[in-house]
Amino acid sequence: MTATIRPMQPADMNRVLAIERQCHGYPWPEEIFNDELAADHAHIDVLEEDGEIAGYLCWWLIAGEIEIQNVATALRYRRRGVGRRLMEYLLAEAARLEVSRMLLEVRVGNVGAIALYRAFGFTDCGLRRTYYPDGEDALLMEKFLGE
Ligand SMILES: CC(C)(COP(=O)(O)OP(=O)(O)OC[C@H]1O[C@@H](n2cnc3c(N)ncnc32)[C@H](O)[C@@H]1OP(=O)(O)O)[C@@H](O)C(=O)NCCC(=O)NCCS
Numbered sequence: 001m002t003a004t005i006r007p008m009q010p011a012d013m014n015r016v017l018a019i020e021r022q023c024h025g026y027p028w029p030e031e032i033f034n035d036e037l038a039a040d041h042a043h044i045d046v047l048e049e050d051g052e053i054a055g056y057l058c059w060w061l062i063a064g065e066i067e068i069q070n071v072a073t074a075l076r077y078r079r080r081g082v083g084r085r086l087m088e089y090l091l092a093e094a095a096r097l098e099v100s101r102m103l104l105e106v107r108v109g110n111v112g113a114i115a116l117y118r119a120f121g122f123t124d125c126g127l128r129r130t131y132y133p134d135g136e137d138a139l140l141m142e143k144f145l146g147e
Contacts, residue, residue: 068104
């Protein structure tokens with residue numbers, strides 16, 4: 001089994017959209033992925049396993065900080081370390097880019113994602129009440145680097 005992490009290309013769009021729709025109740029439409037691909041501050045990295053996209057990670061680099069926008073693993077690849085490998089990759093990028101802080105927001109009920117982020121040393125730093133369209137709260141998490 002060979003896995004590689006590489007920047008998303010426009011040709012990956014349909015496969016990424018299929019995963020996005022599996023993973024989120026309010027999936028990003030194609031326009032948002034196109035905007036992210038076009039923006040200088042935005043990055044989308046896909047993890048490919050034996051030629052299949054298993055997951056992806058969208059992040060922004062702004063003012064020396066990384067903000068995680070989206071992370072998703074296709075259903076049939078769950079709990080096989082795809083999310084962990086994407087996060088390891090991002091932490092290596094953060095070190096290379098000399099980022100001071102990483103931050104994200106996540107639904108308070110998203111037990112799996114919160115466990116993943118905690119495993120990488122993210123800690124709670126705020127709560128946005130009724131943040132999501134269905135009224136769920138958002139937990140804010142951060143990780144300081146270079147300390
Ligand atoms: C969150 C998500 C990306 C995790 O991806 P994954 O590839 O299955 O995660 P991994 O296999 O790398 O898991 C790494 C660790 O994270 C934690 N974890 C992941 N999923 C978990 C779950 N459902 N419940 C509890 N812990 C979980 C565990 O500590 C796990 O280690 P372990 O398997 O050795 O116990 C995936 O569940 C997903 O796509 N969810 C839907 C989209 C989403 O909610 N994204 C995050 C908000 S933007």
